[in-house]
Amino acid sequence: MRIRRFAAAAATVAAGALVLSGCAAPQSEIVEGSSLSVAWNQPFYSYNGNTSFGNATANNNITYATLGGFNYYNDVPELVKDTSFGTYELVSEDPLVVKYTIADGVKWSDGTAVDAADLLLQWAALSRALDTPDFDASEFTDPDTGEFTDDFPTDVVYFDSGADPSVGLGLVSTTPEVSDDKKSITMTYDEPFVDWELQLTSPLPAHVVAKNALGIEDNQEAKDAIYDAIENDDAEALAAISSFWNSGFNFTEMPDNTDLVLASGPYMITDFVADQYVTLTANPEYTGDNLPKVEEITVRFITDPLAAVQALQNGEVQLISPQATADVAEALAALDVTVIGGYEGTYEHIDLQFDQSKSGHFNNPLIREAFMKVIPRQEIVDKLIKPLQEDAEVRNSQVFLPGAEGYDESVAENGSEAYAEVDIEGAKALLAEAGVTNPEVCMLFSSTNPRRANEFLLIQQSAAQAGFNVTDCSSPDWGGLLGTPGAYDASLFGWQSTSLGVTNGPPPTYTTGGINNLNFYSNPEMDELTAALGKEFDPDAQIEIMKQIDKILWDDFYGVTIFQFPAVTAYDQNAITNISPSTLAPTIFWNIWDWEPVSADAE
Incomplete structure (x- = not known):
C-alpha cells in the first residue's frame, strides 16, 4: 500500500481568499478505447442539483463532469476561471452589475449552441424573481419520496431552488438584459453581494425545458419561448417551465428521452442502470480547455465501503473514495494500491x-x-x-x-x-x-x-x-x-x-x-x-x-x-494516474478530465 496524505484546508471567511486563475488546462487527446471505473456510495437520481430534491453529492459528482460552467475549484483549493466556457466581468461595483458571456463554439451535445437562453433560465430559477408570491410548496411534497405530488397546482410559478431575496441571485430582482447576439446577459444586483462570482452555476439546457414544458419541437423556437416567457413575465408559460425544471430531470435509470442528459461539459451520460452504474463517455461536441483523456468512465454505485474495497481488489473499479472506517483502513493496508488520507x-x-x-x-x-x-x-x-x-x-x-x-x-x-x-x-x-x-x-x-x-x-x-x-x-x-x-x-x-x-x-x-x-x-x-x-x-x-x-x-x-x-481515497496506480482529491466537493471528481489510464484496456 502506497500512502499519501492531504489535510482539509483551513476554511476562510475572507472574500479575498478566492484565488482567480486564468490558466487553461493543457489540450489533451483521448486514449481511444480507454475505460476506467470508479465507485461511489450512493446512486445518482437527478440531473438537476439545484433543487431541494436533487441537491446531493451523488448527483452533483455526475453533473460536474457533464455541465460546463464559468469556474470551478481545484485541489489547492483555488477558484479557477474556465474561459473556454465563458467569461464574466464586473461592470460596476455600485450598483453591482455583472455581465456573463458564453464563449464562441460552446454547444450542447445535440449540437445546439449554449447561449443566453440557458443563462436567463438559470437566473429565473436561482433568483425566483418571477415566482408566484407567497406560494407554499411543502403541502404538495410526497413524504415517501420527497418529490412533488400530482396535486401540485399547474397555475403557479415555483422554481424549487430555495433562493432567498436577501442573498445571491435573489438580489437580482430585475430581469437581466440580453445582448443582441444572444451570447450574454447582464445582471444588476439590488444590493452589494460579496460572493457574486459564485452565483450563476452551470445551466441546464433551456431548449429542452421549453420543448418538454410547452410542447415545442424546434430547438430555436424553444429558446425563443424561454426569452418570451421570462421577458414578458408570462405566468402561464412560466408555470409549466418551472414545473418541468423542478421535476423533469429526476430519473433513476437511463431516460427514454435522451435530451434530458444533454451535456455541455467534457463528458455525457450514455448509459444508466438503476442502482448499478452511470456511464460517462467523452462528449464529441466539447471543445473546451478541459478535454478528457479517458474515453469512457463508469461510476459504479457501491454503498458498502468494504464492498468498494473488494471491488478495487478484484479490478472491478480502479478508484474508490468510501466512507472511512477502521475495517476499510485495515482492508486497504493489505492491497497494492495507493491510499490518500487526511480530513x-x-x-x-x-x-x-x-x-x-x-x-x-x-x-x-x-x-x-x-x-x-x-x-x-x-x-x-x-x-x-x-x-x-x-x-x-x-x-x-x-x-x-x-x-x-x-x-x-x-x-x-x-x-x-x-x-x-x-x-x-x-x-x-x-x-x-x-x-x-x-x-x-x-x-x-x-x-x-x-x-x-x-x-x-x-x-x-x-x-x-x-x-x-x-x-x-x-x-x-x-x-x-x-x-x-x-x-x-x-x-x-x-x-x-x-x-x-x-x-x-x-x-x-x-x-x-x-x-x-x-x-x-x-x-x-x-x-x-x-x-x-x-x-x-x-x-x-x-x-x-x-x-x-x-x-x-x-x-x-x-x-x-x-x-x-476522516478521508480515504484509494486507487490502482497500475491502472490510473493524476488522482488528486480536493477537500471541497466534488472531491475526487474535480479533475476528472485529467484522469489518465496507464493502459488503454484498464478496467
Missing part, C-alpha cells in the same frame, strides 16, 4: 425538525434541548473516528471549520460546551418540564451506511436512558427525504463544503426557506444576519457575524455537530 471538508451532524417533525415533539424547544443532551458525541468520536484519526476531536461549531480563524473564539462563546458530555439527568428534567414521557424520535439516515448505523445505535442506547424512544427511519433514499415535511424527527448526515465563499454555508442552510434549510428552521434574527453576511466585505466583520450565527443556532437547539470526516 475532508465534510462534517457529521444531527439536525432536528422544527415545524414539520413526524411526531411533533421537536416543535417544543425543551424536548429539542433534552435530546441534544443525550447524544454521545465524544463516544461516537472515540469509538468510530479515533481508530482512523488519532487526533480526531468533536466538532463544536455549526459554521466554522476546526482550525479556521474564528473557530476557537466561537466555540468558547456559542454554548456548545453544554453538550460536551451526555447529561441524562438534565434531559429527564427537561422532559418532565415539557410534560412528556417516552417521546418517540424517528431518525433518518442512510440505511446502507455502516458507520451511520453504528452512530444510530450509540445514540439510541444513550437516549433510552433518559426516556427517549429513538426509532430507525433509515432509508436508501434518505437524501431525497431530507426536506420532506413529516418524514422524520431528526436526521443524521454530513454537510460537504462546495466552495470557499463566505455565504456557502449559513444563508442557504439557516435562512428561512433556503435550499439547504431542510428542517424548516426559521428565526427572523438569523435571516437578518445571513442577509448581512452576504453584504459584508470586511473579513473581520464576517467572522463576527458568523460567531453570532453560531451562537443563535446552539441557543435555538438547532441540533449538534459531531466530527469532521
